Amino acid sequence: MYTITLLPGDGIGPEVIAGAVHVLQAVQEQHTGVRFVLREAPFGGSACDQTGTPLPEETLQLCLSGDAVLLGAVGGPKWDSLPVHLRPEVGALLPLRKHLEVFANLRPSVIFPALADASTLKREVVEGLDVMVVRELTGGIYFGTKHRETLPDGGVKVVETLEYTTAEIVRVARVAFDLARQRRGKLTSVDKANVLESSRLWREVVSEMAGEYPDVELNHMLVDNCAMQLVRYPKQFDVLLTENMFGDILSDQASQLTGSIGMLPSASLGGKVGLYEPIHGSAPDIAGQDVANPIATILSVAMMLRFSFNLPEAANSVERAVSRVLEEGYRTADIMQPGMRQVGTKEMAELIGVRL
Amino acid sequence: MYTITLLPGDGIGPEVIAGAVHVLQAVQEQHTGVRFVLREAPFGGSACDQTGTPLPEETLQLCLSGDAVLLGAVGGPKWDSLPVHLRPEVGALLPLRKHLEVFANLRPSVIFPALADASTLKREVVEGLDVMVVRELTGGIYFGTKHRETLPDGGVKVVETLEYTTAEIVRVARVAFDLARQRRGKLTSVDKANVLESSRLWREVVSEMAGEYPDVELNHMLVDNCAMQLVRYPKQFDVLLTENMFGDILSDQASQLTGSIGMLPSASLGGKVGLYEPIHGSAPDIAGQDVANPIATILSVAMMLRFSFNLPEAANSVERAVSRVLEEGYRTADIMQPGMRQVGTKEMAELIGVRL
Numbered sequence A, B: 001m002y003t004i005t006l007l008p009g010d011g012i013g014p015e016v017i018a019g020a021v022h023v024l025q026a027v028q029e030q031h032t033g034v035r036f037v038l039r040e041a042p043f044g045g046s047a048c049d050q051t052g053t054p055l056p057e058e059t060l061q062l063c064l065s066g067d068a069v070l071l072g073a074v075g076g077p078k079w080d081s082l083p084v085h086l087r088p089e090v091g092a093l094l095p096l097r098k099h100l101e102v103f104a105n106l107r108p109s110v111i112f113p114a115l116a117d118a119s120t121l122k123r124e125v126v127e128g129l130d131v132m133v134v135r136e137l138t139g140g141i142y143f144g145t146k147h148r149e150t151l152p153d154g155g156v157k158v159v160e161t162l163e164y165t166t167a168e169i170v171r172v173a174r175v176a177f178d179l180a181r182q183r184r185g186k187l188t189s190v191d192k193a194n195v196l197e198s199s200r201l202w203r204e205v206v207s208e209m210a211g212e213y214p215d216v217e218l219n220h221m222l223v224d225n226c227a228m229q230l231v232r233y234p235k236q237f238d239v240l241l242t243e244n245m246f247g248d249i250l251s252d253q254a255s256q257l258t259g260s261i262g263m264l265p266s267a268s269l270g271g272k273v274g275l276y277e278p279i280h281g282s283a284p285d286i287a288g289q290d291v292a293n294p295i296a297t298i299l300s301v302a303m304m305l306r307f308s309f310n311l312p313e314a315a316n317s318v319e320r321a322v323s324r325v326l327e328e329g330y331r332t333a334d335i336m337q338p339g340m341r342q343v344g345t346k347e348m349a350e351l352i353g354v355r356l
């Protein structure tokens, strides 16, 4: 029995979560002995509207007491002018990550053969792409001190800090080394060691750990060069490891290489409870219309089955079902191509469910 | 009479500078009344080898007393294990930028029609691309305090600061607004205002300035989204304005979209003396072989003629000569295509010189 806390959130969040729940139920029917207990909680902008805070205490407690959290999406223009601490990002998402202690954010960028032409990059450059970004998620400048003061000239000065410790680097690097070992054995650690002191520490710590992983080929790359290499020759990468801010930028760049962001899941690991969410946003413009692509959330469920519940068979069956549906020509609007059959959020989830 | 300080630097630096000098001399012959006084100074790794410091005091004084600086490239594995303050980047490049007070780094990403197929992106996505990145160059985390301490657990903690003031933001934003006004009238200011306090200040200051530029259409974009949009639909951008670290990453990503980094120049402006350099690195692997592409440095000369010397005619003629040479089918190795004629560094510079 696995207890999953559902945080539908804002925009298209509730719809893609409903799609994922449908698939979870199908998994339960297929796998005797596996049972999911689902409970839903308010989170993000909609929670702020309802309760006055984007991360209600009961929501946090529910998340901490379950086995895994499945998040839809948060945010939208509606909440962008609230005081910072009430906005969905700073008021809900960052503290949730911190409380769950999910320091390792895994973001696969994979090209589905059926969608290789959706990329803006030439087919030969991205065909077969399979990169895993491991992003440090609970440290760095996201969680440093922030200070604002008025200057004698009437202007403002802001000072904020970027902090990292050896221990914070070791634990996330270990996740990346372990993943590289299970994959193609290549780890690229990204930093800006020619300028940042924190990056020099990062490079020292990661280099030292390499001795424990003789089967993993480690190399270091500067972040600006990495942003270039992701355009020039993305297939050179297997696992990319990096600190929080660089990982935010590079993982979004990497996922856009696939041309189908609506397909890409993520897992945030490290604490007792894992956090799973699609990498796409809340897309308020298409919310409530049954057009959003639920596949990224459904593949986040597959990651949950694999990483939190140790059910690799069930995870594989979800991933296979997604591939089959695509091969049979079903598409949501965001990945629609001529000659394919367009379906809505709900129908896509149902098609995947019956193919498990 | 214009005095130019030449800093050939390391790797292919001396060769591409020699190519640019050839073109400067050709410009002088074509434009009566225009005279360039050139003086060369040691800088970077090679300066450290010769003098024990990567930025000798005489070099700095020469730079400060001239009208413009033309830099080749610095760095290489040879100097990567020196103490940080002796390395070419931290010991020479960053202090030179700071002393020259060149707070605005302009990096055009342009596709040359003759080279549209060199990009890894589909032709229709990049054809006609013309983006100008304006990067803040003398502030932010590059120049913050850096602190390293040993923790009770034996580990290390690093704390570094990211600082920005209203005045620093205003002066670089003004450069970007002015450029947007002369170009297609669109300015995209990039930040991470949903997380960073410095980005919130950045957004406030830039928004407030927009009132002075009713003819410029300003929008704000988060840095992670910008990294995606540069892959998804790069032609949406005209001028991109951003702080130092984000600008480092995004400008390299943007330049790689063109597929021909060997073609792209840069200008760093704001102080009395402008600094001009190709955006490519020192490429030690091909140094001394007369194969490097001198065009990025030659186009940096064009930017110098335009921005430091106010000689737009001369600048245009250099740019036109580069286009003509490409259209006639001449290529250096890095941009070689079937059916074209491959030439070396020197010959490429000469071909451009005679077409002025």
Ligand SMILES: CC(C)[C@H](C(=O)O)[C@@H](O)C(=O)O
Pocket (backbone or CB within 6 Å): A089, A090, A093, A248, B194, B195, B224
């Ligand atoms: C919403 C924002 C705070 C968040 C981040 O920057 O971490 C998002 O961009 C992400 O990558 O999950």
Ligand SMILES: CC(C)[C@H](C(=O)O)[C@@H](O)C(=O)O
Pocket (backbone or CB within 6 Å): A194, A195, A224, B089, B090, B093, B248
């Ligand atoms: C060499 C390095 C310090 C430099 C920077 O990061 O500014 C370089 O990458 C650049 O963009 O000019």
